[in-house]
Amino acid sequence: xxxxxxxxxxxxxxxxxxxxxxxxxxxxxxxxxxxxxxxxxxxxxxxxxxxxxxxxxxxxxxxxxxxxxxxxxxxxxxxxxxxxxxxxxxxxxxxxxxxxxxxxxxxxxxxxxxxxxxxxxxxxxxxxxxxxxxxxxxxxxxxxxxxxxxxxxxxxxxxxxxxxxxxxxxxxxxxxxxxxxxxxxxxxxxxxxxxxxxxxxxxxxxxxxxxxxxxxxxxx
Numbered sequence: 001x002x003x004x005x006x007x008x009x010x011x012x013x014x015x016x017x018x019x020x021x022x023x024x025x026x027x028x029x030x031x032x033x034x035x036x037x038x039x040x041x042x043x044x045x046x047x048x049x050x051x052x053x054x055x056x057x058x059x060x061x062x063x064x065x066x067x068x069x070x071x072x073x074x075x076x077x078x079x080x081x082x083x084x085x086x087x088x089x090x091x092x093x094x095x096x097x098x099x100x101x102x103x104x105x106x107x108x109x110x111x112x113x114x115x116x117x118x119x120x121x122x123x124x125x126x127x128x129x130x131x132x133x134x135x136x137x138x139x140x141x142x143x144x145x146x147x148x149x150x151x152x153x154x155x156x157x158x159x160x161x162x163x164x165x166x167x168x169x170x171x172x173x174x175x176x177x178x179x180x181x182x183x184x185x186x187x188x189x190x191x192x193x194x195x196x197x198x199x200x201x202x203x204x205x206x207x208x209x210x211x212x213x214x215x216x217x218x219x220x
Contacts, residue, residue, distance in 0.1 A: 016136045020127060020143060027123055027147035031116040031156050038157040040108040050158030052108075055097070058089055059159070060106065063098045092168075092204040093161035108159075115156045118163045122170055123147055129174045132181075165205025172197035176215060 038048035042056060058070040068091075069084040076088070097111050104110035123146045131139035146152065155163050172194050179190035198215075201208045 016140060019140055020124075023140065023143045023147050024120060024123060026144075027120060028116070030147065030153060031119055034153050034156055035109075035112045035116060038154075040112045040157055040159060042108070048154075048157040050155070051160035051162075052158045055089060055093065055159040055161075056108070058086070059094055059098045059101055062094055063102050063106075068094075090161050090165075090203050090206055092200055093159075093164050096164060097159055111159050112156060115159075115163055118167050119152055119156055122152070122163065122167050125167070125170045125174055129170060129177070132174065132177055161204040165201050165208055168197045168201035168204055169208050169211065172201055173211075173215075180219070 040052055041049055042052060043049065044053075054070065054072055058068070061067060061069045068086065070086040070088065071079040071081075071084040072088070073079070076086075097114065100111050100114045101107070123143050126146045127139045127143040129139075130142035152163065152166075175190045175194035175197060179187050179194055198208070198212070
């Protein structure tokens with residue numbers, strides 16, 4: 001066991017992207033299996049419906065020209081056909097998945113495939129972020145942990161702003177830390193794109209606002 005760990009550590013130092021490729025392939029297989037076993041659905045009572053029952057009707061209303069309308073009685077018991085304009089769901093996922101729906105004939109499965117792609121992008125950004133903070137071994141470990149992170153895998157089977165918000169938030173943190181640490185020609189570009197990414201993250205999942213005070217304190 002010790003020899004295997006030593007050999008793996010040496011391999012990580014000499015060929016990190018080979019191991020990263022294996023981790024990405026593993027994540028892809030896990031996500032596709034999860035999507036196949038638990039495809040997105042609007043079937044009431046289905047275990048994988050998750051947040052889809054809220055997001056999908058709003059997305060269809062937007063792309064079909066009915067407006068940003070959503071009436072969920074469990075959230076707003078006083079809503080009515082004349083009072084359905086909502087601010088309960090963030091706009092970036094609505095327009096992103098709305099674009100996917102327009103291109104794929106309003107396919108729920110296609111939105112699940114898009115979620116798989118987002119999850120893999122998060123894995124790659126997580127690798128880059130951990131490498132910036134520590135070293136390549138820590139980065140590979142972080143990538144592996146995300147590849148096998150069950151809550152994220154479950155989110156692939158439902159439409160929500162969680163994975164998209166996580167993607168933008170992680171990218172914003174990576175650019176923020178790189179801009180803070182580095183003295184290079186593109187530093188100000190990193191600051192600008194960090195702000196854009198964090199803004200998109202907040203407009204995908206408003207709970208991401210909680211990160212900003214920590215970043216501000218870090219700068220001070």
